[in-house]
Amino acid sequence: MKVTLPNNSVLEMEPGSTILDCVKKIGPGLAKSALAAIYNGKELDLSRTLTEDGSLRVLTHQNPESLELVRHSTAHLMAMAVSELFPGTLLTIGPVIENGFYYDFDSTHKFSPEDFPAIEEKMKELAKKDFPVERSEMARGDAIAYYKDPSHREPYKVEMMEEWTDEKVSFYKQGPFSDLCRGPHVPATGKLQHFKLLSVAGAYWRGDEKRPMLQRIYATAFLNKEDLEKHLFQLEEAKKRDHRKVGKELDYFHLEEGSPGMVFWHARGWRLYTKLMEYIRVKLARRGYQEVRTPEVVEKNLFVKSGHVANYADLMFFTESENREFVIKPMNCPCHVEIFKQGIKSFRDLPIRLAEFGKCHRNELAGVMHGLMRVRGFTQDDAHIFCTVDQIADEVADFCRLLQEVYADFGFNEIIVKLADRPPKRVGGDEVWTTAEAALKEACQRAGMSYELNPGEGAFYGPKLEFTLKDSLGRHWQCGTIQVDFNTAGRLSAEYVASDGSKIAPVMLHRAVFGSLERFIGILIENFAGDLPLWINPQQIRILPVSEKFLDAAAELNQKLLDAGFFSEVDVRNDKIGFKIREGEREKVPYLVILGDKELQSGKISLRKRKTGDLGAFSLDEAMEKFKLEISSRGA
């Protein structure tokens, strides 16, 4: 049998040899460090027997592809440790996830982080024993019978296997522990060294709330110690940056028990909020959007006609007055349609782009609220573009460019685009869907964005693009979206007069760049760890008088800065300058101005930049130029 290596050399192997035999032939060092191999494009265990000619690539700790393998094998190691420490625990599944893996257990023992050291110790002990990990196969029926036997009862495994159609299933055995698994795995438990248990949480069997609640242990594993430590450091960093914590420290907002999921914006947070609105408002005006404002309390009937009450009632707040029923609007679209319907629209008027900072309320499930990221009352930077089918591509392409421009201004340069196409249940003919999907694809191309397909995930009324940005810690946040809608305008009897005089319902494009102002602010806080760039920072300058003698001079300077449009304030407290500097740094004020005798004598001010330190003396004009430059360049 011929085995081709990556350097194109060919090894001649006896029939019946395993991959490991092959690797040994390449070199004993490689055989020692090998974890698995890719043979003819398939990832396989080293113990697998070669049955055909092929090309071989050996995976070691050096290869990024090994990460999933190691994580999955570590999941088995964790399951083994848990089984030994807590006999009677039932096994379910232990998949690899983005930054690690988890394993779901059904156990009478209630796991808590206090169990982690013992489990980790056990894992290390089992790893040290270096059990070989051995693959075996069994007929599916036999495996089911085996797992039904009371002495090794695993009902969850039985349920999974009963749904499969494979004739044979594979098991992986390490020492006394074995688990149903497709593999592949590392050759021995000794290869597993860099892991950490992270958290424990409830999770339904198969994500179904009617099924038993299992206990999920989240953990992670890496190929080397440095990567593990780097990841653990990032988790710590993320915790420090938590927008709920930072937002409170910076006095941006608070939430309270009486209004769950509704934000009380404090002066500073609201300054940031309005800054973002002003920023996007200018961009929209230049692209031909018309900003409008519609009511938050709307007659229920409008949302009955739009279909929201039928499909969305669980998430809506209702109210009534004078025997009439109203809704607190959960979205702005029907209101924008009402504006569109005022007067007669011609095809010449299209596209019409109606934008609104629309405050919406959704009665989200109690368990899903999360700081600013998931709230019940929020404001979308919403707009609806009423257009013809032919105009979709142009409008979407223009939106994609707008979105790129905006995200780049905030320093987000990596954007993931997902195209969700036609779902099984949908309205509209196939030819319209095809046109719309093609238009979205074309728009992405024109904007130079590559997209992943999210098959069947579109809304019932049309396909959509979803935009996810990556923050400074590499975390993903879905913000922007543009959705094609063939349904709503027609339902609400909105139409335009076409060139042939017929009346046609326009296509509606629902779109948002930030998504919601609340969520976007949460993302900004975490991305910048509270150190917002000067151009959006609601605190820009704080004047620190060296002693009370300089309070008047400080007030005068403060007024000049306020007149010039900067956010400035004076620390009037009777404390030493060192203390005020410390406080200013702690409260993340970008610039501190020290004002004392020296400054009054020289007519200059002393500037101190956060995290950098003393910048020296500047005339007021020089300092303001400096601020303006930093603001216009949007520098961080």
Next chain:
RNA sequence: GCCCAAAUAGCUCAGCGGUAGAGCACUUCCUUGGUAAGGAAGAGGUCCCGGGUUCGAGUCCCGGUUUGGGCUCCA
């Protein structure tokens, strides 16, 4: 909505059947200063809400609310 946990001073938290505590912040006084914490004194609490157990409940039990970690869902 479901599982688990938490809720004590403005903030961060300790106390876990026997008279409510600390640090920071706040107020007053002393100090009037030069690039990351000057000193002293004072004030501040329905211990989330409602029931129960007990001679006695922040503390134990039950119910509710909110928050947190997840599941599911989503801007």
